Structure formats: structure tokens, C-alpha cells
Amino acid sequence: MRCFLKLRHPPEHPSKGGGALFVRFWGTRGSIPVPGGRTAKYGGNTACVEVRTDDGTIIVLDCGTGARGLGDHLLRSAPQPLRVHLFIGHTHWDHIQGFPFFGPAFHPNTELNIYAHSGFHRRMEDAMAGQMQYSYFPVRLHDLRSRIHFTELDEGFFRIGEALVQTQHLNHTAPTLAFRISSHETTLAYVTDHEPYWKPTAKGFHHPGDQRHVTFLEGADLVIHDAQYSDEEYAGKIGWGHSTVEYATDVALAAGSSRLALFHHDPAHDDATVARLEAIARERAAASGRALEVFAAAEALELHVRGSEPSVALGNVTAIRRPPVAGKRVLVVSSSEAEIAVIGHLLAADNLVFLPTSDKRTALECAPDVAPDLAIIDGRLSDGLGVELVQPLRARLDRPDLPIILLANEATLQSDFGVSSAPDTDCLAKPFSTPMLRTRVLAWLTRALRPGKDGADETISPGIPKPAPPATAPGADAARADGGTAAGYADTLATMPLFRSLDREGVLRLVSRASEQVFTAGHVVIRQGESAQYVFVVVSGLVRVVQSTFESPLVGQVLAEIGYGEVFGELSMLTDQPRTATVIAVEHTRCLVLAPDDFMHVLQRSPDLAIGLLRILAWRLTNADRLLARYAPDPLTGLPGRRAFHDQYQRLAAGPRRRQSGVILLLLDVVHLNEINDRFGYMVGDEVLRAVAEALRRAIRSTDLAARYGGDEFAALLVDAGPANTEVVVNRVHDKLAELAVQRGLPVMVQCAVGVSSSQDPPATADELLWEADEDIRCK
Ligand SMILES: [Zn+2]
Ligand SMILES: [Zn+2]
Structure with missing residues (x-):
């Protein structure tokens, strides 16, 4: 009963076992x-x-x-x-x-x-x-x-x-x-x-x-x-x-x-x-x-x-591990260009890959090539009803559980879709609320990706085409490992020092569910805090490992650079924890993406691979410790200090020198900082410095470098840039600064004097460029 x-009041003496x-x-x-x-x-x-x-x-x-x-x-x-x-x-x-x-x-x-x-x-x-x-x-x-x-x-x-x-x-x-x-x-x-x-x-x-x-x-x-x-x-x-x-x-x-x-x-x-x-x-x-x-x-x-009945578990999926949805692929079938455009914007906001098609016939034709993770289908298409596409599309992809969201007019909703929809079919009445559609897309994608679905591990289940590799976002191309390509991937790995000791069987196991991804420069490959455990092997190019700060997730302390034959992403696999750092492609970079359980399987059987990985981890630990001690960021603004700027300049300038693509150096002096401190107090002065730092961060790209160079002085190095870009960047800094001053309610107008220097063939040290930028400020 x-x-x-x-x-x-709450019970003073809780009764035993009742669970009230x-x-x-x-x-x-x-x-x-x-x-x-x-x-x-x-x-x-x-x-x-x-x-x-x-x-x-x-x-x-x-x-x-x-x-x-x-x-x-x-x-x-x-x-x-x-x-x-x-x-x-x-x-x-x-x-x-x-x-x-x-x-x-x-x-x-x-x-x-x-x-x-x-x-x-x-x-x-x-x-x-x-x-x-x-x-x-x-x-x-x-x-x-x-x-x-x-x-x-x-x-x-x-x-x-x-x-x-x-x-x-x-x-x-x-x-x-x-x-x-x-x-x-x-x-x-x-x-x-x-x-x-x-x-x-x-x-x-x-x-x-x-x-x-x-x-x-x-x-x-x-x-x-x-x-x-x-x-x-x-x-x-x-x-x-x-x-x-x-x-x-x-x-x-x-x-x-x-x-x-x-x-x-x-x-x-x-x-x-x-x-x-x-x-x-x-x-x-x-x-x-x-x-x-x-x-x-x-x-x-x-x-x-x-109550009187024992609680029931509705499922066995943990709520705490969140699979990332960024890079998942959404097929949109609609004969209305306006609708396609609206949905395209929604998907872009969540870094989803947008695959638009105009009618049933085209959708069926291209579906196997684009391998969608979800489909959004309009109820009325130029060549028939959207609902008629549901079954054929799932059959064509051999995915009976492909989540599908149908869009229909309220008046015809029930007659269009009947009442016997499959559990993975969703319907949304038009005119729909756009945030509601966005919410449903995210819900379906995480539901379809969750670990343990259909008894399969992680996101990959046999018999179902592999979902797009993790973290694929616009700009990254993905290919799948099947047949010939798997052998090709195995050959690639076998030549790398870390994997050289493995026998053919081991290498083939490593790549059995691997995929290849290509990232353009500046692309975020993995993001700090994401819950994914794929392991990446760099085949060509270079990535940078960055420890994000709370204020600015994409600009932070550079911990390491990783190139050919090296792995990253292994920490999350080993610790079962979210990503501890962000990884950004510095140049055009190709990676092989390995399934974590395949990697663990091979690791457990190969002491050589385990020792090789331990060496890498030990080296990274030492290096990160050294870097963090040397580059402890400026506590007020979170930016690197003067010494870190000089060191990082040398590494950052090497690429543009090789590519002859040039650099720009900006020097910013906060105008009247002393007067601000005198009149409004140091609290406001500090807030002004933070605003300038943030404006600078927002105005540059994640591959550039910003630093607090002195008390009221900031420096930024922009790579692969020339004099033609100067005006745009300087204006952007001023814009962001004005915006932030308003947003943060600063009681004073913040002004910066900006000096600029540039070089097509960057010198080995930053001194010359800094001197020129300083002169530029004086001349203004
Ligand atoms: Zn509410
Ligand atoms: Zn609410």
C-alpha cells in the first residue's frame, strides 16, 4: 500500500529499508x-x-x-x-x-x-x-x-x-x-x-x-x-x-x-x-x-x-559519458530551398556535416556514399511523400535503426504518417520551432551513438556501417577502412617506429576499424573535455597540443607538437576520462584514427608496443612539466609572458619562413593605464588589462600567438599573414575591445596604441620585428 x-519536517530518524x-x-x-x-x-x-x-x-x-x-x-x-x-x-x-x-x-x-x-x-x-x-x-x-x-x-x-x-x-x-x-x-x-x-x-x-x-x-x-x-x-x-x-x-x-x-x-x-x-x-x-x-x-x-514497488532500471547506459556529436552527418531531404537553408544553419551551429538533397530519388542515390548518421525528411517532396522514403532509405543503407525526423504540416500530420511509426522515427509538425528541431537532432544523435547500444561497444557495431570518425567537422575529409585500404593503413603503420615490432596480425587488428582523416591548418582535431577515446596516429603534417584555459578554450599553453609516426589521444583511452587537452592541426595533416578497443587489445599482447607508449608518455610528462614551469601564464590575463613569447616565436616563425608565407607582429600599448589605476583603482585597471587580453585572443586565430609582453604592453604574432591583412586584424582588435568594454561594463573607455611590423621571411628572433613595431607606435 x-x-x-x-x-x-524531514524525518528525524529515517526508517530502515523503506526508501521514502x-x-x-x-x-x-x-x-x-x-x-x-x-x-x-x-x-x-x-x-x-x-x-x-x-x-x-x-x-x-x-x-x-x-x-x-x-x-x-x-x-x-x-x-x-x-x-x-x-x-x-x-x-x-x-x-x-x-x-x-x-x-x-x-x-x-x-x-x-x-x-x-x-x-x-x-x-x-x-x-x-x-x-x-x-x-x-x-x-x-x-x-x-x-x-x-x-x-x-x-x-x-x-x-x-x-x-x-x-x-x-x-x-x-x-x-x-x-x-x-x-x-x-x-x-x-x-x-x-x-x-x-x-x-x-x-x-x-x-x-x-x-x-x-x-x-x-x-x-x-x-x-x-x-x-x-x-x-x-x-x-x-x-x-x-x-x-x-x-x-x-x-x-x-x-x-x-x-x-x-x-x-x-x-x-x-x-x-x-x-x-x-x-x-x-x-x-x-x-x-x-x-x-x-x-x-x-x-x-x-x-x-x-x-512507494511499494522496487525501482526498475530502464536501461543499462550510463548518463555520464557523453559521446561527441560534432562531425556527425545529417542527410536533409527537402524540395524547399528555404527550408534547406534554415536547417543548414542549424546544423552548422553544432558542427554537424550538412548533406542536403532535393528529392527522394537523389536521396536514395547518394545515401550510401554520404553515410548519414541521421536523416531529416520533409513530408512533401517534389517526387512524393516523405514518409515513403523512410523504409527504402533504411533498406538502402542497411540501417533499420537509422534515426529519421519527418517534417509535416500540422493538418496532415496524422494522415501522412499514420500511427505505426517505428521507434527511431520522429515527426515534427510545421511550422516548427528551430531550437526544438536542433534539440531533437542532438537528442537523436547522442541516442544513436551511445555506448552499449545493440550490445556493441562504443559507437561501432558490426553489420552497421561505421559512423563517421570522431570529431570530423567541416573542412576535414574522411575515408573508411575496408578491404584494400585496411591493408594500405597496415603498411603505413608497419613502417613507424612505435609499431614496427608488431606482427602483421597485430597491425591488421589495429586498423581493422580504422579510418583516415585529413585536417586543414587551424582545424581542431580533438577538443579538451570531449568524451571520446579514439587514438590518432599522424601520417603526415603536424598538430599542436594545447592546454585550454577556462576563458578561452582555443588559445592556451602549447604543450607539445606532434608529427609523423607519433600518436595522440591515448590518454583518454587509458584513463577512460575526457580529453585533457585540445589538439589543433598546424599544417595540412593526415591521421589514421584507431578504435580504442582495438588499440587496447593489441597493447595487451605486445610488451614492445606498451614500452614504446610508456616512453612517449614519460617524455611528454617531463616536457610538459618543464614547459608549464617555464611558461606559467601571466596570472592576471592568462596569456603567456615575455619569455614564452620569445621562445614560441622561434618555433612559430619556422613554418612561415619555410613556406615564405610571412608573419605580422602587433604591439599594443594600453593608453593611460596609470591614470586609470589612479582614478578608478587597480580593480578597474586589472579589468582593462583582462579586456585587452581577451580582445586580442578573439581577434587572432588559434594558430597565432598572443602574449602579455610587459605591464601595459601586449604582443601578438600572426603566422601566414602579410601587410595586406594588417588593417583587418587591427580593426578587429579595436572592435573586440569596444565590444568587451561595453559587455563588461567598464567605467572608462579603453584605448590601445597599436604598432605593426611584418616580414615575408621572418628573422630567427623576434627582436627586430618588436623594435619595428615599437617604432611604428612612436611615429603615430
Ligand atoms: Zn522553465
Ligand atoms: Zn525552458
Whole structure:
């Protein structure tokens, strides 16, 4: 039997083995806080819910403005040191705005574990830090005194103490996760910022997305569900990413849940309106004849939830490893040029490879060559219905599970697509919300890539054409290893010192699932923080390993340069951790990309290869230590200092000298820095220096070099550039500086005197160019 109690406080003495969950609502509102008498009953604060398990684990769901009250409460009453697990469904304002006011974050005694999806290709940490920039808030994320750990999530499961947490993508205008938390026999689902995939009919849910949604909620003892609108209101809000009370009730009924909390109340709804919506939902539940208790979530409402059925695991895929989607290939079939253009822009924003085709016939013809990871098909094509392409396309590619998103007119949606769609077919009604399409593309790509799918390891499964190699992005060409090419790859490897000791069988095993990638100069091959474990072998060209800084992921400390016959990417394979550094192609570079388990397999059987790899690692470690000590970046701006500039100049200038492609050197003097310090204080002076450093970073390419050369002096070396580029670069620096001064709310105009020198045949040291640039400043 399940019981439902209202308690004033969390249980003092947790009962053993029951797995009850204590829940308190601190914020129930969506979009924006609406304090005042008209919302006193259900509350004006935005989303924040406290959950405690029997073993004392504290979980906080979202960090809207309700988090301020919760933070104070935790500091007053929870046992110290405080350990909090904060789940953020997505980083829209109403779900994170309370974070800068969450007291425990300021306390050195607090351990704060933050879990969230990374959103649109930004890191989650950046999204959280964004709202704490100086223009918005006086304390920066990195200056908070608590110990903060970020964990990026995707669909799957993870555990916190005794609690099993499962996640699933919702249908919203940004990548958004639902959380299902189970402790022993009790399960709670927190499902907010979600729109129905299709409007259900009397016969049930027809869209595979809604069916998946119901399955996710199945058997939950409490469902906290987005219920922002009534059915009538929803007609004008399609594509905004929210549910109706009717839909929330229907899914809770279909999932056999016992209780439903209507959540994410619309800011326009006063208490009377929320109560009216609650009544509609209750009537609907009663009419179904099933026992579903419905209530509108209210601020300060406390619940003690206890279930009677053991929690079930919905899958065996970890939520914590995020496969990168950049470089995945999306086939777009549409006869409308305008639609093709819009989708092309969306895909480019996530570094996806865009493969447009205009009709069914062309799509079928080119599909095997372009090997898509996902297809987006318009419902009406010039040579027939889009739905008629679904089966033939999968058959032609021999991929019955190829994810496909169909686009159709609302009016003809159901008749066009029928109700018997396969689970990997998705439909989106036109006119669609573009962020919603982008969100679905990302959800499908990560779902299709996740490890363990179909029992296969990583992303590669036998019988299914290999997905595009990792990190392929526009500008990189990829080829696959099959038949003859595999033998060719084996020959290439066999001549390299590291692999020379392997027998033919070993080399063939190494390349059995290898692919080849070609990168143009300046291309990012792997990105720090990405979770991928492929190992790269340089066949020709040169790459640079860069330790990114938080402020500027692409410009950082150069740790090493790697050329012919050397490997990179091996650390992630060995440690099972995300990439520790960014790797950028310095020149046109060809690599062989090896599957990590093939590499491990061969490594385990070859002591020579293992020792060779150890040598490389030991050498890199020594070198990196030496470099880091020598080049410790300027603590104020994060840029390399004077000595590092001179050293790196020598290496950077070598390429342009060989290629006769020239360099430009910029010298920047911050005008009136002393006066600024005198009048506004050093805090502002420092901020001016940081702004100049950042402007310089943004104005140059990742293969160039910027340094803080002296107190108020900065230097930048631009490779493969000549006098013709000077004006563009100098203007860009001034533009970025003006932009940053405004963005960062500097109380003073920042000006720099810029001197330029250039050379087609760069001298061996930077001295001459620096002197000329300095003269150039003086003459102005
Ligand atoms: Zn929201
Ligand atoms: Zn939202």
C-alpha cells in the first residue's frame, strides 16, 4: 500500500529499508518570478525542489529563484559539512537564476555536485558562469568558495548513494533532461519544460516520443510535471516547449502513477487560475476511473512519498559519458530551398556535416556514399511523400535503426504518417520551432551513438556501417577502412617506429576499424573535455597540443607538437576520462584514427608496443612539466609572458619562413593605464588589462600567438599573414575591445596604441620585428 503524508519536517530518524523520499517545493513557477498577493498560495519563485532520501542524501532539482530560501534553510538546519547534489534540467534562466544566491555555494564547507546537460555545444559550466559575469553579478563562478564539481549528463542512468537516477530528453526549445529518482521502493519523476510530441487522441499516444515519455514515468509514486497551460491556451503556444494540464494528467494516468504534481505554473496565472487548472486535472483523473491523486505544486508544500514497488532500471547506459556529436552527418531531404537553408544553419551551429538533397530519388542515390548518421525528411517532396522514403532509405543503407525526423504540416500530420511509426522515427509538425528541431537532432544523435547500444561497444557495431570518425567537422575529409585500404593503413603503420615490432596480425587488428582523416591548418582535431577515446596516429603534417584555459578554450599553453609516426589521444583511452587537452592541426595533416578497443587489445599482447607508449608518455610528462614551469601564464590575463613569447616565436616563425608565407607582429600599448589605476583603482585597471587580453585572443586565430609582453604592453604574432591583412586584424582588435568594454561594463573607455611590423621571411628572433613595431607606435 502506498501512503501519502504531509509533514512539517524531514524525518528525524529515517526508517530502515523503506526508501521514502522527502520532498519540499521551494519554487513552482515557470519563466519568471511573480511575487505578490495574487500568487501567495502556489508561490511566485521559479523552479526549485528539495528531495531527501532516507540515507540523508540531499538532491536539489533545478535552481530557480526558490533556491535562495532553500540555501538559507540548508545552512541553518542541515548537517555540516554540507554535500548537495544539484540537478539542472536545462540552463534556461528560470532554472538557474537562483544559483548566484544559493548560500551554500559561498561556503568553503560545502561540496556542491552539479549535474546537467551541456546544452547547445557550450559547456554547462560556461552557461552557469555566463549569468555571473561582472555585468550581471559581482562574484564570479570561479571565485565561489565551495568545492564545485560539474558532471555533464546525457540520457541514461547514474547513482548517488543509494539512489538510482535516470534521465531522458524532453521535447523543449533547448536540450533538457527529465530526472527519475528511485530509492528502494520509491520513485519520483521530475519532468519539466516539456511539450507533447503530438496531441494525444482518445485512443492514446501515437508519437513514439510520447510513448517513450510515458514509459519513463511508469510506476512513479510522484510525478512532478510541466503543466503550464490549459488546452485552450496551448493553441497559441505551440512550439514554446511546455505542456498542458490535460497532457500532464493523461501521461501520469497512462504511466500508472499514483500522484501528480502540476508544476511550472505560468507567470500569468494567479492563484484562482492555478486552482481552476487543478480542478480540471482532478476531474479528468476522476473520469478515467483510475486512482490518480492530482494537486498543483505550491511553494512550501512538503511531502513524504513512500512507494511499494522496487525501482526498475530502464536501461543499462550510463548518463555520464557523453559521446561527441560534432562531425556527425545529417542527410536533409527537402524540395524547399528555404527550408534547406534554415536547417543548414542549424546544423552548422553544432558542427554537424550538412548533406542536403532535393528529392527522394537523389536521396536514395547518394545515401550510401554520404553515410548519414541521421536523416531529416520533409513530408512533401517534389517526387512524393516523405514518409515513403523512410523504409527504402533504411533498406538502402542497411540501417533499420537509422534515426529519421519527418517534417509535416500540422493538418496532415496524422494522415501522412499514420500511427505505426517505428521507434527511431520522429515527426515534427510545421511550422516548427528551430531550437526544438536542433534539440531533437542532438537528442537523436547522442541516442544513436551511445555506448552499449545493440550490445556493441562504443559507437561501432558490426553489420552497421561505421559512423563517421570522431570529431570530423567541416573542412576535414574522411575515408573508411575496408578491404584494400585496411591493408594500405597496415603498411603505413608497419613502417613507424612505435609499431614496427608488431606482427602483421597485430597491425591488421589495429586498423581493422580504422579510418583516415585529413585536417586543414587551424582545424581542431580533438577538443579538451570531449568524451571520446579514439587514438590518432599522424601520417603526415603536424598538430599542436594545447592546454585550454577556462576563458578561452582555443588559445592556451602549447604543450607539445606532434608529427609523423607519433600518436595522440591515448590518454583518454587509458584513463577512460575526457580529453585533457585540445589538439589543433598546424599544417595540412593526415591521421589514421584507431578504435580504442582495438588499440587496447593489441597493447595487451605486445610488451614492445606498451614500452614504446610508456616512453612517449614519460617524455611528454617531463616536457610538459618543464614547459608549464617555464611558461606559467601571466596570472592576471592568462596569456603567456615575455619569455614564452620569445621562445614560441622561434618555433612559430619556422613554418612561415619555410613556406615564405610571412608573419605580422602587433604591439599594443594600453593608453593611460596609470591614470586609470589612479582614478578608478587597480580593480578597474586589472579589468582593462583582462579586456585587452581577451580582445586580442578573439581577434587572432588559434594558430597565432598572443602574449602579455610587459605591464601595459601586449604582443601578438600572426603566422601566414602579410601587410595586406594588417588593417583587418587591427580593426578587429579595436572592435573586440569596444565590444568587451561595453559587455563588461567598464567605467572608462579603453584605448590601445597599436604598432605593426611584418616580414615575408621572418628573422630567427623576434627582436627586430618588436623594435619595428615599437617604432611604428612612436611615429603615430
Ligand atoms: Zn522553465
Ligand atoms: Zn525552458
